[in-house]
Amino acid sequence: MTISSRAAVHRGGSSLEITQIEVAAPGPGTALVRLGASGVCGSDRHVLDGEWEMPSPTVMGHEGAGVVEAIGEGVEDVAVGDHVVLSWFYPCRRCTACLSGRAFVCTGSRSEECLLPDGSTPLSENGTPVYPYLAVGSMSEYTVVPESAAVKIPSDVPFEVASLLGCSVSTGVGAVVNDAMVAPGRSAVVVGTGGVGLSIIMGLNLVGAHPIIAVDLSEEKLAIARRFGATHSVISGPDSQEQIRSITGGGADYAFEAIGRKDTIESLPGLLVRGGTAVLVGLPPADQTINFDGLALAEGGIRIVGSNYGSTVPGRDFPRLAALYLAGKLPVDELISDRIRLDQVNEAFEAMRRGERARSVIVF
Known part of the structure; x- marks a missing residue:
């Protein structure tokens, strides 16, 4: 049995087609989820703009939250009716990394192939396979994900908030807490104040960093950053x-780059005190070479930390972030500048390319 689902499909080029696809019933170890919301993230834009290569056709979207509609054989972690956040890097729970608590570097996941653990895709169009982006495909009314990619959270967290917990918030807060392990009173600069950059600022504010300096080209975005806890703001430029x-x-003790641009990544060591730490959070285009002065790094005791997904362990971190949101300590809802329909997604990506908006979220 399959169900019909309206979805945003990428077939090449820089835009998406809104069309009907078929979603298979969940098999062993998987769950069918009805989406409540999907974030519109810069990682999706990398695919649309040809900077990252993915199988095609692809249902885009990897920040998703919704309700479990059905489960396959052997699923125990979630039940029908549960509200869940979806993880775009599902852990296999069996490899050495997973068994040592490092699910964020799992070697058994097939999410980056846009496949379920058995190598299949649950989506199709007129009998032709369609791939869910990063094994999520959240820009669809329905999707099927592995059990480990669906993490139960309280039902009083709004879907649009929950969707952002699945990527930008966990990436930003995790970069601070899991990767940099920033201590109270340490100084930090955040280059780029989009959704991930603002999430980094939220994380820094949460742990008591000071001062927190936001850097961006947009005064409008810097004003938003100050609302999220930045104590100072600097317009990006020669000085x-x-x-x-x-x-x-x-x-600064810590410098976070949240854009993925070669020039801003390479600028990080120059923003640091001796012994400081540069944290690479923004993801550049594939095969982009970044150049650092090796002697200056060594003599200055500078650390370069690569941060992917904020070293998130979904089953551990998503519920914690949800609890912090409900306690009023993570104002995630204020990240959302635009709540849009699925058929407005191309407009949202155009706004992103112009550097406009904080975060657009599709609400189903």
Whole structure:
């Protein structure tokens, strides 16, 4: 049995087609989820703009939240009716990394192939396979995901908030808490104040970092960053480094890059005090080479930390983030600048390319 689902499908080029697809019933170890919301993330844009290669045709979207509609044989972690956040990097729970608590570097996941654990795709169109982006495909009314990719959270978390917990918030907060392990009172600069950058600022505010310096080209975005806890804001330009050194008294303890641009990544060591840590959170195009002065890094005791998904362990971190939101400590709802329909998704990506909006979220 299959069900029909309206979805945003990428067939090549820079835009999506809104069409009907078929979603298979859940098999062993998987769950059918009716989506309540899907984030519109920069990682999706990388695919649309030809910077990352994925199988095609692809249902885009990897930040999703919804309700479990049916479960396959052997599923125990979720039940019909549960509200869940979807993880775009489902852990296999069997490899050495997973068994050591490092699900974020799982070697058994097939999510980056856009496949379920058995190598299949649950989506099709007139009998032709369609691939769910990162094994989620959240820009669809329905999807099927592995059990480990569906994490139960309280039903009083709104779907549009829950969807962002699945990527941008966990990535940003996780970069602070899991990767950099920032201590209270340490100084930090965040380059780029989109959804992930604002999530980093929320994480820094949560752990008591000070000062927290936001850097961006947009004064409008910097004003938003101050609402999220940035104590200082700097317009990106030739004198940015000098301003940051003045604010921090010589350089920040931590510098986070949340854009994925070669020039801004390479600028991070110059923003740091000796012994500081640069955290690479934004994802650049595939095969992009980043250049650092090796001698300067060594002499300055500078650490470069790669942060993917904020080293998130979904089953552990999603419920914690949901609890922090409900306690009023993570104002995730304020990240959302635009709640849109599925058929407005191309407009949302165009706004993203222009550097407009904080976060657009599709509400089903």
